[in-house]
Amino acid sequence: MNISPLGDKALRIELGKEVSPEINHKIRSFILVLKRELIHGVKELVPAYCTVTLFYDPMLITYHELTAKLYKLKEHLGSIELPPAKIIHIPTCYGGEFGRDLHYVADFHGISVEEVISLHSKTSYLIYMIGFSPGFPYLGGMSRQLATPRLDIPRERVAAGSVGIAGEQTGIYSVETPGGWRIIGKTPLRLFDPDNIPPILLEAGNYIKFDPISPEEYSAIEHQVKEKNISLFMSSLHKGE
């Protein structure tokens, strides 16, 4: 564990130096400990791939006081049991108007569209962190067979819910933004909804799985989302996935 300041109101606890599920597990454990302990003066916890960043009020606790407390907390880490990770199923309509680059991705790798869908939807992806834009998940675990370069010129608008590939990453646009990812499908679920508590659908440490759906199913779910009577389909993670 390595603690360093990020300016005078935040510090970062580094728990590793690479993107890996083991380090993500350590980060989740530390966050659980921090949320139980509620250190006076700590205002925000922001998890990332290798770190937890704490935003705090130096009027209430100094850098050195906080660092000392954190080293003490670290001793409890071993005994922490994390709640089992969940898999959130993301209904996704691949291709057509929902995924304009699906054919490009298939052609790029010399495989069929069906194979792209199968490779993309059979994996459970670990949500490493949320960032970049509200509710956007940084995912790990995409098959290297699907790695495809970004568009040369980003699109001015990519709709919220678009599922895309950029290099070795896959992700879901949580709000409408400009973007250069290859779009292969779209989900009717809202990853960011300011009227909900919490406003975001996904949480770091859980997994997602893309479930292929037809355009008709897309419309039906989209309607349910609008009416706010959608229940998420979740399952628990099997070992080894």
Added chain:
Amino acid sequence: MEFLKVVKPGLFTTVQDLGREGYQEYGIVAAGAMDSFSLQVGNILVGNKEGEAGLEITLLGPELHIVNDGVIAICGANLSPSINGEPVPIWKAIKVKKGQFLTFGERKTGARAYLTIAGGIDVEPVFGSKSTYVKGGMGGYQGRPLQKGDLLKKGKDSFEDKGKYIGRALSTKYTPRYGGTKTLRVIPGPDIGSFTEEALMSFFSSTYDISREADRMGYRLNGKKLTHKRNADIISDAISFGAIQVPANGQPIILMADRQTTGGYARIGAVISVDLPLLGQLIPGQSVTFQKISIEKAQELYRKKQKWFRYFKLETRNV
């Protein structure tokens, strides 16, 4: 109560408070005033809580029609404010009357003026804050900069005697100076290991100019190139207001109020909290130098500034 009608919006006028706290883990941008000192002083002068929302007015001010009596203060940049054509002082609580016009003219100093209103600005908080995040269309007045025809409401003011605060001012002893080359104090890290010795030397010894690409999200600087040992990319990590990223071109970017929650470039250091308000008042073409400071000293300065605010608040109440 309806208070201001926008006749002309100015260049970029938004509602800002001290920003959204507690939602960065969801990727929700903090936003907030670029110069929190001026906003807080303005609020204290008109009897508000220091974190109440005001209007952040950038370079070219708006023309505003006052539709009800009230008390306001204008702090920060001097954009030559006048009421019905008569110049009015800044850093001072003033009375305004129904039917008057508040206009702005030539920019004399600074980049951003803060208009605070006794009673605050009555807009619905989004995730605990009234700040506008324009790129996300969130918060403030309909999630966007003010436009012609907008009607802003004020909240109920807190004082029994309306006249009590009128004329209260910040002593010139405390008013900041915005012109010339400014020195910003920086806590090094967390990625100093990504830079060559020479880059670290250059960073703390040469002058950097603020480029034209300087907005609420960040300031791109131009100056001596900072070389990375291997590459500029880091594994995406949290960032903060004042953090200084250096992408592959070797030119630093200081992250400001509308920064995203995470970033992927090496961070050479972070500007300390008490120097950020000054930074928010600099304009393209101005220069800055960076001076190393310890975390202990930076936090001591921060606590001193917070104590000053407390004292100023008491003093303003009791005059």
